[in-house]
Amino acid sequence: MKKKLLLLGSTGSIGKSSLNIIRNYKSKLAIVALSTNKNIRLIVKQSKEFKVKNKIINDYESYKKILNFGLNKKIRIFNNISDFLNKNKIKFDVTIVGISGFDGLDPTLKVIPYSKNLSSANKESIICGWKFINRRLKKYKTNFIPLDSEHFSIWSLIKNSNNKMISKIYLTASGGPFLNKSKSKIRNAKVSDVIKHPNWNMGHKISVDSATLMNKLFELIEASKIFNLPINKFDVIIHPKSYVHALVNFKNGLSKILIHDTQMEIPIFNSIFYQTSEVYKINRDINFQNLNGKTFIKPNNSTFPLLKLINGYKSKDSFYEIILVTVNDYFVTKFLNGNINFQKMQIKMLKKLKDPYLSKYYNKHPKKINDIYMIVDKVKNYLYEKE
Numbered sequence: 001m002k003k004k005l006l007l008l009g010s011t012g013s014i015g016k017s018s019l020n021i022i023r024n025y026k027s028k029l030a031i032v033a034l035s036t037n038k039n040i041r042l043i044v045k046q047s048k049e050f051k052v053k054n055k056i057i058n059d060y061e062s063y064k065k066i067l068n069f070g071l072n073k074k075i076r077i078f079n080n081i082s083d084f085l086n087k088n089k090i091k092f093d094v095t096i097v098g099i100s101g102f103d104g105l106d107p108t109l110k111v112i113p114y115s116k117n118l119s120s121a122n123k124e125s126i127i128c129g130w131k132f133i134n135r136r137l138k139k140y141k142t143n144f145i146p147l148d149s150e151h152f153s154i155w156s157l158i159k160n161s162n163n164k165m166i167s168k169i170y171l172t173a174s175g176g177p178f179l180n181k182s183k184s185k186i187r188n189a190k191v192s193d194v195i196k197h198p199n200w201n202m203g204h205k206i207s208v209d210s211a212t213l214m215n216k217l218f219e220l221i222e223a224s225k226i227f228n229l230p231i232n233k234f235d236v237i238i239h240p241k242s243y244v245h246a247l248v249n250f251k252n253g254l255s256k257i258l259i260h261d262t263q264m265e266i267p268i269f270n271s272i273f274y275q276t277s278e279v280y281k282i283n284r285d286i287n288f289q290n291l292n293g294k295t296f297i298k299p300n301n302s303t304f305p306l307l308k309l310i311n312g313y314k315s316k317d318s319f320y321e322i323i324l325v326t327v328n329d330y331f332v333t334k335f336l337n338g339n340i341n342f343q344k345m346q347i348k349m350l351k352k353l354k355d356p357y358l359s360k361y362y363n364k365h366p367k368k369i370n371d372i373y374m375i376v377d378k379v380k381n382y383l384y385e386k387e
Helices: 013-023 040-050 060-067 081-087 102-114 123-139 149-158 183-187 204-212 214-226 265-272 305-312 319-336 342-352 369-385
Strands: 003-008 029-036 054-057 076-078 094-097 117-120 143-146 166-173 234-238 244-250 255-259
Touching (some): 003 102, 013 029, 013 094, 029 040, 054 060, 054 081, 060 076, 094 265, 123 319, 149 214, 214 234
Parallel strands (some): 003 094, 029 054, 054 076, 166 234
């Protein structure tokens, strides 16, 4: 019997990688629905290839446009996840959340009751709304598998371990495009330089976060929440080859590492076929060249000033994480639009996070989901008013 899949964010990078896996296992996997925000032409193409009858188009204008495409009457179009779930009360074997940004939080919460396994790569949802997600995961007995390569690797290494035996967990970072570059080169970096990731083919926003290592701060917070461990149990180590994705040091004298090629298809494949003996069709032997030599470097705050923010993270599930994500989004957008240079973007971000208007929320926490959206709107309005 085929596994039933729900793929949210099918036109993004995680969605495309997921479809690359599904393409090779069509006899064992059936996609019940695909979703996108605005990329209606691509989702129509994907639906035809994978014979998917249900499409969710979240942007209302795009939803109205696709209704005029003259699609087969058997194709059903929905404007949001709620409408789709109300008409399709089935249990999905695997739901993959590849939606980026805060837009992923509401769909994640809504699909949990309908999902046996939830696999997510949506950082913002986990960083800002994990306590609400985790509450529903427990209530509906839904298994959660993180999809980011680092978190998937940690999950794989410690899933049968006692947390009390963990001494330290290291998340690896490539160091981005400026690891060995001069300060003047970094200071005058153009957008085209910043988005040129040495190992991964990623979107512009995540490429900027990788260059500043802000993505690693997000991943530390994310890991702390997912694995219910204090932030001081985690650290960042630069591994330019991106072959080792996580290292775990245990109190019994043993350490474990997890390695795989720089392809998101690998954690996606393993999350879909969790607890099965399915064979990955593009499996390769260990690349010993990538393991040889001095490949681990301690990052420094001079090259990566945003790492200073790690020391500012004190409490879980506070408004601090939500404000951090929102402020970062604001300044990264300014940089990508050519309104601020790379170095000044980081300096201003550090300064803005000390602003009394924002810091007064750091010791408070969201009591309900709407509190998250409320603080995001407050911060956005405040930042744009100050321009």
